[in-house]
Amino acid sequence: MPRELVIDCALSFAVAASTVLTSVIAGGRAEQSPPEWVGHLLLVVTAVFLVARRRFPPQVMVLTMLVSLLYFGLGFGTGAFTVAPALAVYTAIAAKHRIAGFSGAAVYLVIVLLADRLGGQRDVSEGNVWLVIWILVIVVLGEVSRSRAEHLRVVAEQAARAELTREMEAQRRADQERLRIARELHDVLAHNISVISIQAGVAEHLLRKDPDKAHTAVTTIRSVTKDVLVELRSILDVLRRVDDAGEIFPPSGVEGIERLAGRAAAGGITVDLDVRGRASRVPADVGLAAYRVVQESLTNVIRHSGAARASVVVHVNEADVLVRVRDDGRGVPGDDVPAGNGIAGMTERVKAMSGTITAAPADGGGFVVEARLPLRRPEP
Template identity: 50%
Template sequence: MPRALSRDAAIDLLLAATVAAVTVGGTAVIAWSSTPGRLPDWAGYLILVGMSALLVARRTAPALTMVAVLAGSLFYQVFNLPGGAFTIPPAVALFSAVSAGRRIVSVAAMVAWTLATFLLGGLWGRAPDVQGTVWLATWMAVILVGGEVTRARRERLRAEREEAAQAERAREEEARRRVTEERLRIARELHDVLAHSISVINLQAGVSEHLIDRDPQQARAALGAIRQASKEVLVELRSMLGVLRAVDDDGRPLAPAPGMDRLHELVERARDARLEVSVTLPEERPELPGGVDLAVYRIVQESLTNVIRHAGASRAHVTIGITDRDVLVEVADDGAGVPAGAPLREGNGLVGMRERVMAIGGEFTAGPAEGKGFRVQARLPARSAAA
């Protein structure tokens, strides 16, 4: 099955047919009032058709097509055939070569063709007069200018398309980056919420299992703590998983992200897990940017979670300090800490805290405390996130 012509090939084929029809038709009209040439008229028409047919290659080989058409027009003039319309194919070929960027070869070919046309006209006693010379020079200048304008416009359109394509690629890349960042943020939030609450639930479940026979009242209290912790984690998960919606199922606004105003909940939950927690807060608590306020909450949450799960500590102290420029967060415990000489291995909790702090332009350190235990410290910008 033959392949369909491309759009450009179809246009070039139509152009060649149109030029051939106009050139042959015009020459036939001129031949009625002209003296016969040295070849029959039908031979001249064949030459004109051949010149026009060469134009189908004007895109793929513009310079070669131009030279071939100009040579064909000179061959036509050698036999003193009726003149005038035979200049149409050369004009189209020159225009195509200039618009394709072949400026130097086009100008050189045009000058050579013009001089040869004058010489052949003189040979047959048909040298152009002043008016004809001016017309031919103007015709050539129009061809050059028109071809150059077309080339410049084509280059501009190509550049605009490339810029648009680059901008689109940049937008897609930015969209992918934002999606990745959002996935990391959600993963970090889920880790912080689940790790803390499930650690408390696990510890309280162990307590209730151990005391269910010996101290039912204490076991009942542990089960109550499990119920409360599971309820809170479900509420937070529901709020987080509804981040793509503006309201919940009942049409009420979702609860705001947790912040420093909910630190007491973390402390109470940790105390329920048999960890003695003390807190030092600033006397005045200015309103913090949402990202910083959430980061303070998550750092304390994850730090207490690590103390409960890994430190084997009995006490922990949370210190929050706020200056004009920074928010200082410190969580220290009296647990086992890191053995002397052993490298610090950062798990998902420490890595998540570090990434959260770095994301808002802060500083994060974690390591053995002086004497005994482990310390987490973070310095968060109090203003940058609010800008």
């Protein structure tokens, strides 16, 4: 049996026993028609209705009122007849049937008071004052119970929404982190593998004709391979959350751009580098974004442009960092760049820093990528 039903059955029994006992103690009437046992039976009936008060609050309230009014109308003089209707009113209001509860309490109270006044045989003053107070207290308690239940419901919903929001935020952060790592891996691999591929081709071509130059190309491949392995290890360590006391790849920031230019030169591209301003003023995330823009731009120059020369400009200004990479090749067809990689990847990275970027054919030939990265992001 459900716990609430057990409670209501116990309440019904307690109301029946207490009201009948009160009626017995109050004593009989001068007129014995109908007999006292009829009044006791009516009190028991009103109490039995309370068993269903949670399932049918308005209906139980109406039934208890009708039977109690019948008890009152038959001339039984105790005030016990108001107990069951009062509990039914409380239940109706607490169960959000406010209009029914308020209206039922008012109508019930008016009928009892009018009957007392019109009958003219009862002491209506003190008893009716207590009746009014009793009904008002019950109405207030019902409203308080309803308000508390509503408050608890709202708090529970807010807690559920907050938990859902936390889960969604955690999922969003995880997705952003996966996307960031994917971009890092793409930028690291695309640039370095391009250099390795070119140097491997040079080594293969010169292996018999000019072993010394072939050796230089192989040395470059070894250096680039070592660098990319160290950088990949640094990225993967973030995923594993492993503390590594070994070699750490030099900071991928403005100060690392000269190294990128050297790799591009090893790939057969003449690079004119112009770095100005204090790199120490650049926040780490902004410096990394500038580094990746240069890295991806030079990768595109090596792989796609057919250029012989490129210029890299990095100016650290008061408010932002200007990055410009221009080549003298045939340009990079935008349609050939997969979404999420290449130019699209640079655009995502720069926008994440609240910066701006343009990538388009340059006047006079070639291709130019220009980005501006604010040193401080605007407040959200």
